[in-house]
Amino acid sequence: MQRFFIYLILFISAFLLFGWYFSNITSYLILSLILAALLRPLTNRLNDFHVLGQHIPRWTAILISYSAIILLLITVSFLFFPLINNQIQILSNLDLEGIYQQIQRPISNLEQTLLNYQLIESQPGFLFDEFKKNVISAVSGFDFGNFIGQVIDTTSTLAIGLMAVAFITFFLLLENGILRRNLLNLIPNPYFELSVATFTKVERLLSNYLSGLLFQMLAIFTIASIGLSILGIEYALTIALFAAVANLIPYAGPILGATFGIIVGVSTGIFIEASEVTYLLIKILMVFGVVQLTDNILLQPLIFSKTVKAHPLEIFVVIFAGAKIAGVLGMIFAIPVYTIFRVSVLEFFKGYKSYRIFKIKSTN
Structure with a gap:
């Protein structure tokens, strides 16, 4: 044995x-x-x-x-x-030019505050000139040919x-x-029965896990789309769909979904006063706050603990180990891979104590 x-x-x-x-x-x-x-x-x-x-x-x-x-x-x-x-x-x-004019006021206020407290010594307008110079330098230094090459390489790889x-x-x-x-x-006959039981359990758990993920994505899409639509956010379905797919990435997914929602909301909205932007951000964050609470309290325990049958601390460690090994893909596939090895080890250990064939081999 x-x-x-x-x-x-x-x-x-x-x-x-x-x-x-x-x-x-x-x-x-x-x-x-x-x-x-x-x-x-x-x-x-x-x-x-x-x-x-x-x-x-x-x-x-x-x-x-x-x-x-x-x-x-x-x-x-x-x-x-x-x-x-x-x-x-x-x-x-x-x-x-209009963007520069909008940015110039807060930079000028910051510069005036620094001058009043004698934190810098420069002519008025120095900070804005430096900001404008850096933006122009960054744009002019952009290598368009290298960007196209990276896009072609990525497209061919995909x-x-x-x-x-x-x-x-x-x-x-x-x-x-x-x-x-x-x-x-490939499995020897003495271990065939145990191997079949292991395969069956792994398949059942992975099937339950995939079904749980689909249910999680559908629930997040439904909650986010309804909430954003009620609050009048443009492209609510698009934001909700991105959030549902991004949620496949554990821990980082909800942040990506909320960030995408904020970017879309700010870039597509028409604002007259700064308070309108703040109000928009509050509405988007409220929706994603509800999504996050529902996911953390209801969906994730249902999917991870019930389908994979693993402790939340195990899941936490495994996900970050997967991130260390393979980045985002490692985080996504960490739980299925861990489930396969965890179930295999547990089933073989159970078989060692229960199946007669192991006891016979250990005495020989």
């Missing part, structure tokens, strides 16, 4: 090392597994559907499922097109990633359960 656990630890270590070294391939595989788990129910239903007395071919059902995802993404993108168009119009009509994920997901759905069967075939 001791030898078995040594082999298990070596296997886990090798698996983690492989995942770290080939991080791109690992991320593609994880995304494909998640996408396959989400599309499998729809694909199976379409595959069972009869047309002229014949089942729809599985490859056709997969392509229809892909089409549903593409249609959903196109529908979602329509929420962002008006906002992007609005920002382009604002930038094209940008009055730099395109390759999407193709890889789509390819892997297609065959995972086409050969339904082939990955699980191949993994189980």
Whole structure:
């Protein structure tokens, strides 16, 4: 038995090392597994559907499922097109001289205060001239060619990633359960029963976790969109959708959602007095305060504690460990990966105490 656990630890270590070294391939595989788990129910239903007395071919059902995802993404993108168009119009009509005049007053007041207390010694208007000079220097120093090159590199990387994920997901759905069967075939017969129990529990927990995440996103989108719409915030659905997706990033997601809402609200609003901006910020922060309280008190305990069956302190440590290893993607995938290893270890330890085969091997 001791030898078995040594082999298990070596296997886990090798698996983690492989995942770290080939991080791109690992991320593609994880995304494909998640996408396959989400599309499998729809694909199976379409595959069972009869047309002229014949089942729809599985490859056709997969392509229809892909089409549903593409249609959903196109529908979602329509929420962002008006906002992007609005920002382009604002930038094209940008009055730099008017902006300078608006900024000049608070800078002049600050400068006058510093001069009154003799904290600086300079001519009036020095701070604003320095500010204007730095802005012009930053704009003129912007390397547009390098920016275009980075955009092209990022676009090509995303395109390759999407193709890889789509390819892997297609065959995972086409050969339904082939990955699980191949993994189980590698397991020796004495540990087969325990391995099946482990796989079943991991699949159930991950399925519950994904369902919980979808429910969390829907709840956040609903609360944020209704709240922002009632308070008269423009592009309420767009802000709510961004907040729901950003909330996939633990801890940082709600801050990103609120920041995006504030930026959109301030950039698209028409304000006559400064108090109107303050009132707008208060309304947006109120909505996201309600969203955050609902998420922290109701949604996260329901998803993490109930579906993953882990202590909140465990989740906290695991998420920050994932952030240290792989940044934002590490934070998103930390809980599913931790669930797999946690359940595997617990099930094998339980099997060590319960299954007769371990006791027989330990006495030999």
